[in-house]
Amino acid sequence: MTQTPRPFGVAQGLSWAAIWAALDQTSKWAIVHGFGFAEREPYAVLPFLDFTFIWNPGMSYGLLDGSGDAGRWLLSLLAVLAIGYFIWMLKAGETIRVGLAYALLAGGALGNLVDRLWYGAVVDFVSLHWNGFYWYVFNLADVWISLGVAVLIYDLIWPQKAAD
Numbered sequence: 001m002t003q004t005p006r007p008f009g010v011a012q013g014l015s016w017a018a019i020w021a022a023l024d025q026t027s028k029w030a031i032v033h034g035f036g037f038a039e040r041e042p043y044a045v046l047p048f049l050d051f052t053f054i055w056n057p058g059m060s061y062g063l064l065d066g067s068g069d070a071g072r073w074l075l076s077l078l079a080v081l082a083i084g085y086f087i088w089m090l091k092a093g094e095t096i097r098v099g100l101a102y103a104l105l106a107g108g109a110l111g112n113l114v115d116r117l118w119y120g121a122v123v124d125f126v127s128l129h130w131n132g133f134y135w136y137v138f139n140l141a142d143v144w145i146s147l148g149v150a151v152l153i154y155d156l157i158w159p160q161k162a163a164d
Contacts, residue, residue: 008099013090016100020107024140025114028123037125048130054137055121072120079113095160097151104148111141 031037031053042050058071086106093099115122124137 008090008093008096010087010090013093013099013103013106014087016103017086017106017110020104020144021110021114021141024108024111024144027140028111028115028125031125032123042127048128050127050129051125052127052137053123053125055119056124056137057121069120072116076113076116079109079116083109083113095155097155097160101148101151101155104144104151108141108144108148111139111144 031051037043037051037053039053039055042052044050058075083106086102086109089102090099090106093102112122122139122141124139124142126139126143127137128135
């Protein structure tokens, strides 16, 4: 008796996670090395969007900003553990939607982990604003993580049935 393949397995999840991380790293390389952006100088892209290159040694909203090398390694360890968990959850994933969510989470965590290991801080550059209100500066890895969380919440509310 042969086992039917899962609609979204670990191999597909790892492939997508690698693609998300590569897109994130490519965008950051372009900001840091490719276009010569000066730190903290906003470059208008759209009326509500600037590219503003900053180094983020901490987490979102400035958490652990002043924690130095100890914070860097703690956040790196947490990222490795999170990536391991997301990969483990890919193994348990029953649907394409949930598998894609965990791939987004793993890819985003990997993208930011590479920055911490390579530079000692995360490269952030996307700055959204409107009518004098500025959101925090973020990167594509943060977008992938936010999308992954949103998809998981959506799936909790409106679950997708596993393929029979």
